[in-house]
Amino acid sequence: MDLNTLRKSFEKVGYICDESTLLTVFLALDLQKPILIEGAPGVGKTEMGKVLAEILQTDLIRLQCYEGLDETKALYEWNYQRQLLRIQMNRSLEEEQIHEEDLFSREYLLERPLLRAIQAEKQAVLLIDEVDKCDPEFEAFLFEVLSDFQVSIPELGTISAKHIPVVVLTSNNERELSDGLKRRCLYLYLDFPEAEKEVRIIKAKVPGVADRLSWETARVVSQLRRHEDLRKKPSIAETLDWVRALVALNRSRLDGKLVADTLNLLLKTHADQQYFNKEIGPDGVEKILKSTDDGGDMRRCQ
């Protein structure tokens, strides 16, 4: 897939991104390297995996990372219940002696996401989500998968990928990832979008939204993100939820009171809502809306 095709595909599925993101993803696909995406929550990291699966018309295999995740939940597990049943049946039926290799065969293997991605008949998209939440030991285990696209199962040997999967790793930067893991990936940082780009995202994701409303919401969110004292800045996902709610309320433009009334869709902590009421408030929102130079910026975005 060349760069232009990829660009058109992203547009087609409604994932608005800049040239830097596009080129990095293109390189990751072309070089068959995993891509590590970092950024604040809600900027579209996980969405990238979903979008790539949609573009490549393939399965998305997702591995959600958490503290304590190990290879039995990520790679494979033996079906112990079935193995035990087989042993017991064998014993009660007094059949010929059962061998260890009979029990540790593919018949008794439960495939977990990593193995599923490697064994897939068609190139799959493997989304390793929030990799910073897993333990460093598991991170080291990922090295083998991400560098050679093969896994070792002691009882069966090494299993190599039938098709090298497209691997997307996401991280909220909760902890520093090891250099070894980073080394195996191309790196992409997704930041909060500029207001103009956010307008395009809103229009792509919320059909039927009024031009004015999309611009005003993007403008307000963009201004809110400049407040460093907010504990959790509104993400793109929250902007979209907010706009959808406003559309459901049949609103075509914003005002200070409306923002204050629907604030809980945008700011998700009590402290942030208090901060908004104290430092910005409906009057502050009105000022933001007035400062859009009477629609000059808005026209640029249309």
Added chain:
Amino acid sequence: MSIMEKIPLGRDSHLTDNLATFVELLRCEGLPLGTTELIDALQALERVDLSDRTAFKIALRAALVKSQRDFAAFNRIFDHFFVDFDVYQNRVEQSDKYQQEQQEQISLADRDLQFKGESLQLSDDELKQYSSMTQDERDRLQEFLHKTETGKNVEPRFRPLLENVVKSHLRYCRNRDSEADYNKASGEGDGAGSGSTSTDQNIREKDIEAVRSSEMPSAEHLLQQLSRKLAVKILRRRRVGPRSGALDLRRSIRDNMRFGGVIFNLKRRPKRRSKQQILLLCDVSASMKQYSTFVIHFMMGLQDVVRNLSCFSFAEQVENLTPELKGRSGLQHVLESVVRHSKNWGGGTNLGSSLEELSRKYPDYLNAKTTVIIVSDTRTVSIDRALKALEKLDDRVKRIIWLNPLPIERWPDYRSVNIIASKVEMWPCNTIAQLEEVLTGRL
């Protein structure tokens, strides 16, 4: 397959050489880059239009930069390294001119430093050193040569001896000049050598009070690394023990398959450690000013990654810095707010009343999971009151670690150090290296 065979774009390519140099420069800035990244970068460049500067830069960044923190360093070096053709040509011309001047200076030096009409056996570096000396120094050396040459009973076999004397003198001058250059660079703060390993090592071992403003960027970089390292340690919460957690049936069945499914050996889940709560209490009194700046910087780095960290400053009263640090409004802002608005900054120390106030006003922060780190030189008024408050605090929290910025050899000079060290564990940390050792080793 050798590394060179893996490198695309032709082995004699200028691009490969240039890129290797560029990677080397990034390494000097602290980016952990190996040959794999270099190969990745070259492979990425094969897939973009090299005449498109933006695409070229994005491709390199995707392959070489693995953290947002390193973007600034990458951009700076990229913009300086990959320049427009005009700028490049200008640099080449300047370089040629410089080389020519150097050659001329070497020839002149060679003509000056002669014995019995023949040039002394000196290297180009030594001749360059001679050229860089002041006119007075050069005159003195020439005069010495002339006197030696015209002295009584001077024989040609004296030449090696004379050469050694001249070489020693030039070596002395070179060492003197480089020392002066280093001092000038670190004194004036031109940032020379910042980020290099040797400079970092110097700063790590340097008494924090002696760190110059020009060395601050390197020191801040080191502190950031340290806070990240510590954060990983704090955030790790699992520990495998033989009889630690709940029964893990799956692992137990697996382990006992060899006994036909009859469970002899029980396997347990790793026990979850409760998250550590850390309370940093930093002395910002007059005697601690320089050190406190460092500690606040360190706390900021830590605050970025560790959520259960509370930070307080104290001198005569306690002030909660946690909201300031959580605001993530940059070090300068935090420092300004602490320095300008704090009642404590630069005042006297009353540890006893500060600890009492901490227990009274912030009881929620102090429980059996809390590790309190006190950063102070122990110099306080009413040491007995301080000791009592410290004992009470020790009963409430899991542990108290005292970091003392006074050099350990000066500890015996202070009664307060001896008294407090007998009650809580105290560690010296007047250098970043010591701070690192304590925080990564003791927590």
